[in-house]
Amino acid sequence: MKKPVHPPPSSRHQVLLDGLPVTAKLLHQRQASDIPEGYVEDYLALDWLEWHGGTLRLTITGQNICRYAASRHAGDARG
Template structure:
């Protein structure tokens, strides 16, 4: 799905789920991530295929960090 076709609501949903997605990747459980979410994360450049495996991009790492900071900051 092209980046431009991802709605604001969908982007917010993906942002909320990115930390659990990152956790799944860290545990080597990419199979736990919905295929449509993977497609959208790749379109947003938050995930990338690397050597046959998924990993967070620098952008994805930054989005995770921003999300964590927003939760931790009162």
Template sequence: MTPSPRLSPVLRREALRNALLETVDLLRRCRASEITPGFIDDYVALNWLEWSGGSLKLTITGRNICKQVAARLD
């Protein structure tokens, strides 16, 4: 995942959506350092991830987005 700070907000949101499943997988494997720089802040701002006790977890919104992305892949 390569960040592109010059993306329009719509394209940035789509990039975040497309990377969410991989991001969740990295979090599950305790490899948050491998998440594209800036994505965590954006996910938190979008309410797709939240800080809980010093670690990140999916919000209800984030889980729903994951389901939508996974459904598109089927």
């Protein structure tokens, strides 16, 4: 069976959604400096990240969106 072909992300929101699992992994590994330029500000504006005691972390909303994004990618890998 042929894998579905997905078009490239058409919006900044989609790019951020697709990149959130990687961003979460970088935060977990304490490598926030490796998050692409401009992403942190956008994630903060979307309320997907927050500052907590001088460190960045996913908000509850960010955690839920990250799970959704990761499940989409897992589904794509199986497809």
